Each structure stands twice: as structure tokens, then as C-alpha cells.
Amino acid sequence: MGKVKSDICQQNNLLCPSDHCTLDPTLHKCPKKCHCFYQPKNRRTVVNCTGVGLTLLLQYVPEGENLTLLFEGNNIESFEQREYFNRSYTISLSNNQIHTISSNAIESIGNNAILDLSGNKMYELPRDFQSFNLCITKLGKIQISCDCDDECWNNNCSALGNLWCIVYIPLRTVYFKEKCSKVYPYLKYDVFISFDDNDTEIRIWVIKTLASYLQDFGYRIFIPCRNEKFGDVREEALIDTINICKKYMIILCDKYHTEQTVWTTAEWKYI
Structure with a gap:
């Protein structure tokens, strides 16, 4: 038999109030001001940093695959490459102040990742976007x-x-x-x-x-x-x-x- 949710969470030192397991900031690299939790049903780790005043992309996030990164409503100005992009299924950067995107940032994102860049201040896109999966990308109106x-x-x-x-x-x-x-x-x-x-x-x-x-x-x-x-x-x-x-x-x-x-x-x- 497979492990039930409580078994999985207890094994990984997680706190589970309902259908998700809160990640301990010290043990699981959850950034300050962010809320990180694991959802066993969807087998995903969510890093919710919505509206916490970020001006740069985080240098680290919890380990694991199938990450959902919620960085909406901050003041991030540049979309730069991060190691954790290739482990992410959803990257939401809507309603920031992004005006520049580095080519290696796009290269590091998986082909099936959902990327949301709507509500930013972009006036140009790197050439790498031509090979990116635009069908699951939200650019907003630019x-x-x-x-x-x-x-x-x-x-x-x-x-x-x-x-x-x-x-x-x-x-x-x-x-x-x-x-x-x-x-x-x-x-x-x-x-x-x-x-x-x-x-x-x-x-x-x-x-x-x-x-x-x-x-x-x-x-x-x-x-x-x-x-x-x-x-x-x-x-x-x-x-x-x-x-x-x-x-x-x-x-x-x-x-x-x-x-x-x-x-x-x-x-x-x-x-």
C-alpha cells in the first residue's frame, strides 16, 4: 500500500493542518516572508511570495520537483536565470515591474512549464522566446x-x-x-x-x-x-x-x- 498523506508529511517533518503540509523554513529553505507548503494530492511544492516586496528573484527555494512559484504583485524588475526554474511547473511573475528578460532565464525553463509575465513593463523579448512554448505562456498586453x-x-x-x-x-x-x-x-x-x-x-x-x-x-x-x-x-x-x-x-x-x-x-x- 502507498503512504497516506500524514505518513509522507511526518517523514519529512512537515506540519499538515488540512490538505497540505507546511514546510519548516529552517529545514526546507523557505524564504523569509514567503509561505511554502507541499500538496501530496498534486505532488507539488508551492512557494507563495505574493506581495511581499521582492525586488529581485529569490536565490533559493525548497528542494524538490514540480514547483509552483507564486511571485505576483512584487517589485521585481529583471527576469534572470535561477537554478530552480528547471524544477518548476508554474512560474507566476504577473504584476511586477519586469522590463528586462535574460536569454538564459528562458533557456532554463522546462518546455511544459506555465509562465505568467502579464502586467509587467516589457518592450522587448529575447530571441529565445521563438522556441519557447507560447501556447502556455501569458504575456499580457505588451x-x-x-x-x-x-x-x-x-x-x-x-x-x-x-x-x-x-x-x-x-x-x-x-x-x-x-x-x-x-x-x-x-x-x-x-x-x-x-x-x-x-x-x-x-x-x-x-x-x-x-x-x-x-x-x-x-x-x-x-x-x-x-x-x-x-x-x-x-x-x-x-x-x-x-x-x-x-x-x-x-x-x-x-x-x-x-x-x-x-x-x-x-x-x-x-x-
Whole structure:
């Protein structure tokens, strides 16, 4: 028979008032002002440092795997690498003052970790975010500005760039502003917006809000459900259009890439 909760907690010198075991600060490296506890049912260790006035990321946390780090509502300004990131399942840094993110911090986070950076003051993201699992990442609403000299996102500004702007509805939104002044005579559109147009809420937001916002800055937008010509062979027309678009914006949702959404799957393939 497996050990019951009380056995596990007693063996590890833990105090268990209900469904969790409070970690002793001295024995288990629980930082001052934080509340650390172990949940046997979920097999996770929670480090709750919400609103305790942190200005830097903690140097240490309790040992163990499957950590849940709750660092919301502090004054942390820099997201730097920590040893315990690769042992963490959830890292919540929302509502801090983060404006810089180091590349090695992203590299140290596991592929399946949930990362919440919403409510911060970021204006740029490290290149490593391109390989990070953005589907389980909350960035909040941020505006990223870059130009042709910004190698963070654009390897070669003289050719068709490979920047993907990922937009999450409704709380995970990233606007990309391209400031490059170079002329691309063979490119008819500045941005191709790919999204599930069967989703009424997203379709209305894209056409009435996002497209209007970008067009106000002079960008030429291609929206498939709005700009496609009737009678065209759709897949051939899709490939031709993608080839004359400078950038691509992809709006991910639960049904973006499924058997039912044939054309967004095709757009994902060719982009």
C-alpha cells in the first residue's frame, strides 16, 4: 500500500493542518516572508511570495520537483536565470515591474512549464522566446517596437522576414510595429493575419479593432475572410498571397490547429 498523506508529511517533518503540509523554513529553505507548503494530492511544492516586496528573484527555494512559484504583485524588475526554474511547473511573475528578460532565464525553463509575465513593463523579448512554448505562456498586453537593426527578431531585414507575432485573445495580446523604411516593391501586403474566422468573437475583433489599429499606422493588411477573391483555387491563392506578404501575424486559439479548421492549418503550414 502507498503512504497516506500524514505518513509522507511526518517523514519529512512537515506540519499538515488540512490538505497540505507546511514546510519548516529552517529545514526546507523557505524564504523569509514567503509561505511554502507541499500538496501530496498534486505532488507539488508551492512557494507563495505574493506581495511581499521582492525586488529581485529569490536565490533559493525548497528542494524538490514540480514547483509552483507564486511571485505576483512584487517589485521585481529583471527576469534572470535561477537554478530552480528547471524544477518548476508554474512560474507566476504577473504584476511586477519586469522590463528586462535574460536569454538564459528562458533557456532554463522546462518546455511544459506555465509562465505568467502579464502586467509587467516589457518592450522587448529575447530571441529565445521563438522556441519557447507560447501556447502556455501569458504575456499580457505588451507593445514591441523594433527596426531593421534589431536582431532580436529579424535576421535579415533585406529579405522576407520570419517574424511571427503571436496574439492571444482576450488576455494575451502582442502588437508588433515594424519601423523599417526599406521598400519591397514585390510585396503587396505588410502583414498576413491568420486566425480562425469561424470564431465570431475573434473575427469581429480582428476586422474592427486590430486591422483598424494597424491600418491607422499605414500598414497594408491581408485578412483571408475579407480579402480573398471568390472563384480562386483557394490553396493556390493562399500560397501566392503568403509570398507577397512581408510579415505574418498568427492568432492562436483552442481550435486554430484542428481537423475542423482546414484553412488555418494550411496557413500555418505555408507560413
